[in-house]
Amino acid sequence: MPLDQSFVGRSYPPTAPYEVGREKIREFAEAVGDANPAYTDPEAAKALGHPDVIAPPTFVFAIAFRAAGQVIEDPQLGLDYSRVVHGDQKFAYSRPVRAGDRLSVTSTIETIRSMAGNDIMDVRGEIRDEAGEHVVTTIIKLVARAAEEG
């Protein structure tokens, strides 16, 4: 049963703010082995023109993906998550995510396509700070592989 095209354009309510912590950024930078001081040293980040430590470019994925759970788990959409793989990932930044940000995500189903029995869905996440300013847009492409003939 292909996904219902009428869900294209559907937006979900903005998420409660996620507060970006310095130590969470440090933990992530250490986990990817990245010693860039802009992630851990506020003075180094300031020397680059940032008000506080910034997060590595892909840090924000976890926040966007959690928000996309509203789409993935929407019973009306009926996505079979056990068949889903992450196809593509994109980020478009207005500015880097930084410590102290309180980020809210609005998820929208951007496209739904059906190819060779696979459902391919792009979920866009518009991520804004507490002032409502745009920080980053994420596009998560999910591919639900065709169910096996049984």
Place this chain on the structure above:
Amino acid sequence: MVAKVAYDAVEVGTELPAQSFPVTRETLVRYAGASGDFNPIHWNERFAKEVGLPDVIAHGMFTMAEAIRVVTDWAGDPGAVVDYGVRFTKPVVVPDDGAGAVIEVSAKVAQKLDDEARTVRVDLTATSGGQKVLGMSRAVVRLA
């Protein structure tokens, strides 16, 4: 934002310093904790094999995080990255053999986009075990 590379100093074809990133089971456990992605295909060999994978595989987002380091280390300021996208083409298989896997990343300037904004497009190539693991891997970077 203060990238340490000048727009005028790069040309189409300029190569960024390539890097190799080792990945072991410990790396994946650590990344799972930091990212909150606890899918067992990234740490449980029995589960990974049950769902048809050759072995435990790295998080695609881990590979994506490593690949952009070639760009952020080159640019100096990670905030210079204004756009980044990849396609996950093949998994990075991480055996429990004491050695793990290695992700090899190279990159070059593919296009000078905007003389005013001083943005360039960088195309990345990421391989592991001789297989291309990312496709359509591109970043837009604002240079000095």
